[in-house]
Amino acid sequence: MGIKRKTLELYLNNLLEAASFQDAAPNGLQVQGRESIQKVATGVSASLDFLQQAIAWGAEALIVHHGYFWKNESLSITKLKYQRLRTLLINDVNLFAYHLPLDAHPELGNNAQLGRQLAFCTQNLPVAHFGHSQLGWLTTLSEPITLGVLAARIEQVFARKPLAIGEPGMCLQRVAWCTGAAQNLFMDAICAGADVYISGEISEPVTHLARESDTAYLAAGHHATERYGVQALGTHLAAHFGIEHRFIDIDNPV
Numbered sequence: 001m002g003i004k005r006k007t008l009e010l011y012l013n014n015l016l017e018a019a020s021f022q023d024a025a026p027n028g029l030q031v032q033g034r035e036s037i038q039k040v041a042t043g044v045s046a047s048l049d050f051l052q053q054a055i056a057w058g059a060e061a062l063i064v065h066h067g068y069f070w071k072n073e074s075l076s077i078t079k080l081k082y083q084r085l086r087t088l089l090i091n092d093v094n095l096f097a098y099h100l101p102l103d104a105h106p107e108l109g110n111n112a113q114l115g116r117q118l119a120f121c122t123q124n125l126p127v128a129h130f131g132h133s134q135l136g137w138l139t140t141l142s143e144p145i146t147l148g149v150l151a152a153r154i155e156q157v158f159a160r161k162p163l164a165i166g167e168p169g170m171c172l173q174r175v176a177w178c179t180g181a182a183q184n185l186f187m188d189a190i191c192a193g194a195d196v197y198i199s200g201e202i203s204e205p206v207t208h209l210a211r212e213s214d215t216a217y218l219a220a221g222h223h224a225t226e227r228y229g230v231q232a233l234g235t236h237l238a239a240h241f242g243i244e245h246r247f248i249d250i251d252n253p254v
Contacts, residue, residue, distance in 0.1 A: 002038040003241045005029075005094055008061060011240075015108075016101035021133065023100045024071040031068075031085065033094035037061045039244045042234035044226050046095060048080070050250050051087045057246055060093060063237075065110070065230050067097020102229050103135055103179060108236055110179040111137045113228035114198075117157050120175060131178065131188035138176040138192050145172050147196060147216045154198070158224040160253075163202060166216030172196045179225035190215045200225040201254070223252035 009029050013019065018027040041054035045066035054062050068084070077085060088095055103110045115121035120139050130136040148168030155161045176194035178185050183206045189197040194215055200222035202210070210217035231247045238245035 001242050002036050003243060005033070005035050005037060005061070008037055008040075008094075008237075008241075009096070011237075012063070012096060012098070016098050016105055018098060018101045021100040021104070025067060025069055025097065025099055027098050027101050028096065029094060030097050031088045031093075031095040033088065034060050034092045037094065037243065039246070040234055040237055041246050041248055042230040043248045043250060044223055044230060044252070045250070046084065046097065047250055048084050048087065050248055051084060051093075053248050053250075054246075055087070055091050055093060057248075059246070061096065062088075062093060063096045063098070063230060063234065065097070065099060065102050065226055067095060067099070098233075100133065100135070102233065103226075104133065105229070105233075108229060108232045110226045110229035111135065111177065113232050114177055114179055114225055115139070117228055118153060118177075118198075120177070128192065130176070130192040131182075131185040135182065136176055136178045136185045136188055136192070138174065138189070138194060140174050141172075143173075146170060147172060147218075150175075150196065151218060154218060154220050158220055160221055160224055162198075162221070163219040164216070165202070165207060165210035165218075166196070170195070170216050172216065179229075180222050183219075186210065186215075186217065198225075222254050 037060045039059045040061045041059035042063045043050040046064045125139045128138045147170040172195040174195045176189035177198040180200040182199045196216040198218045202219035234245040
């Protein structure tokens with residue numbers, strides 16, 4: 001079967017409400033390729049390795065969370081940027097990228113999917129939102145959990161040990177989270193009454209804030225926490241349009 005590029009573009013922009021966000025990079029179709037699409041590959045970032053593996057599989061369209069043309073980056077198409085864009089153009093492959101829209105989607109987004117992976121959104125628990133563009137999520141667990149147990153759950157799910165700030169025996173019930181490089185929302189999580197905040201990264205000054213506060217911090221990895229939204233989106237597109245989807249995970253220790 002397959003679908004037209006414009007059909008996919010309009011559907012994605014509408015589904016993710018791309019026009020509603022002021023972002024650091026353009027959301028939507030970033031590089032135009034062939035018109036007919038049967039295979040869609042998804043990934044966290046549009047690295048050269050991801051492009052090459054997706055093209056080898058036969059994808060006509062790629063959808064990523066981290067695309068190109070970020071604010072303040074050089075406009076010159078040289079060196080590594082040239083290699084990436086040349087790979088897309090000579091193979092006539094479409095690149096779609098959705099940053100904040102993919103973080104925020106209430107069902108397919110990175111934060112929604114992290115909540116499901118860690119069983120925060122599968123217990124009929126009410127969720128509140130906080131911080132920039134209301135990207136942060138907060139819920140109250142039905143039963144308290146210790147920081148050590150939560151850290152072990154994260155390690156099992158994400159296959160990597162999180163960096164934990166706080167005593168392992170700390171009793172936690174109000175859990176806040178925001179995927180990726182969202183350490184700047186830590187104070188918002190504290191003000192929202194969180195006992196623990198989970199994000200992808202942590203910075204040097206935020207480490208001190210965590211040590212000085214009563215709120216624990218778990219840095220579970222930028223890449224690791226943002227693998228699930230784009231996968232859910234690809235699975236949704238495959239079911240909706242009857243196309244093929246493959247998630248390609250390029251290992252990243254950050």
